Amino acid sequence: xxxxxxxxxxxxxxxxxxxxxxxxxxxxxxxxxxxxxxxxxxxxxxxxxxxxxxxxxxxxxxxxxxxxxxxxxxxxxxxxxxxxxxxxxxxxxxxxxxxxxxxxxxxxxxxxxxxx
Amino acid sequence: xxxxxxxxxxxxxxxxxxxxxxxxxxxxxxxxxxxxxxxxxxxxxxxxxxxxxxxxxxxxxxxxxxxxxxxxxxxxxxxxxxxxxxxxxxxxxxxxxxxxxxxxxxxxxxxxxx
Numbered sequence: 124x125x126x127x128x129x130x131x132x133x134x135x136x137x138x139x140x141x142x143x144x145x146x147x148x149x150x151x152x153x154x155x156x157x158x159x160x161x162x163x164x165x166x167x168x169x170x171x172x173x174x175x176x177x178x179x180x181x182x183x184x185x186x187x188x189x190x191x192x193x194x195x196x197x198x199x200x201x202x203x204x205x206x207x208x209x210x211x212x213x214x215x216x217x218x219x220x221x222x223x224x225x226x227x228x229x230x231x232x233x234x235x236x237x238x239x
Numbered sequence: 240x241x242x243x244x245x246x247x248x249x250x251x252x253x254x255x256x257x258x259x260x261x262x263x264x265x266x267x268x269x270x271x272x273x274x275x276x277x278x279x280x281x282x283x284x285x286x287x288x289x290x291x292x293x294x295x296x297x298x299x300x301x302x303x304x305x306x307x308x309x310x311x312x313x314x315x316x317x318x319x320x321x322x323x324x325x326x327x328x329x330x331x332x333x334x335x336x337x338x339x340x341x342x343x344x345x346x347x348x349x350x351x352x353x
Contacts, residue, residue, distance in 0.1 A: 165346050226284055229283070
């Protein structure tokens with residue numbers, strides 16, 4: 124079965140320190156991978172995606188993610204965290220073979236808490 | 240401003256009373272979808288639509304209906320709501336070729352079914 128795992132319910136970091144939010148996936152075939160962020164009382168906002176090409180992708184607000192095919196991972200990173208980065212982060216995957224259904228499989232979400 | 244608009248944002252109602260949550264997008268997107276968000280479960284897809292008059296079930300369609308009569312609107316209908324449908328609901332849309340396009344989400348509708 125296709126699945127996405129975010130092994131940490133919460134990640135705590137100090138402002139200015141690097142942050143990593145982990146995501147691993149299990150899909151058959153090539154994956155399309157996405158990260159979204161959700162602020163309180165708001166919908167999900169797109170951060171970045173990996174479709175093909177360079178394994179390191181850069182996105183909004185200084186975030187980046189590295190696609191690792193051998194480890195089936197797509198961890199979200201930022202070199203220097205801000206208090207305003209505190210939010211709920213979702214990893215999502217779509218097997219390429221699903222075509223244009225647009226369907227996504229979401230992880231359970233990771234709360235990022237950045238302390239001043 | 241490009242956006243996906245859901246109404247209402249909050250609703251408390253009782254078991255069995257039909258309700259509709261509206262969703263409208265102003266980006267001329269072909270693809271639209273409904274998700275529910277529950278703690279510890281992430282988002283699960285309820286229904287999706289590839290275009291006008293084309294809809295299909297997602298992972299958790301039981302107890303829900305949808306329609307896509309116009310490109311911009313994709314209402315979610317609960318004919319006979321039950322307490323297990325208490326949840327946070329999101330509508331999303333993306334452009335054609337939904338394969339690798341990010342989805343744009345509304346701000347959510349929090350439903351409480353008593």
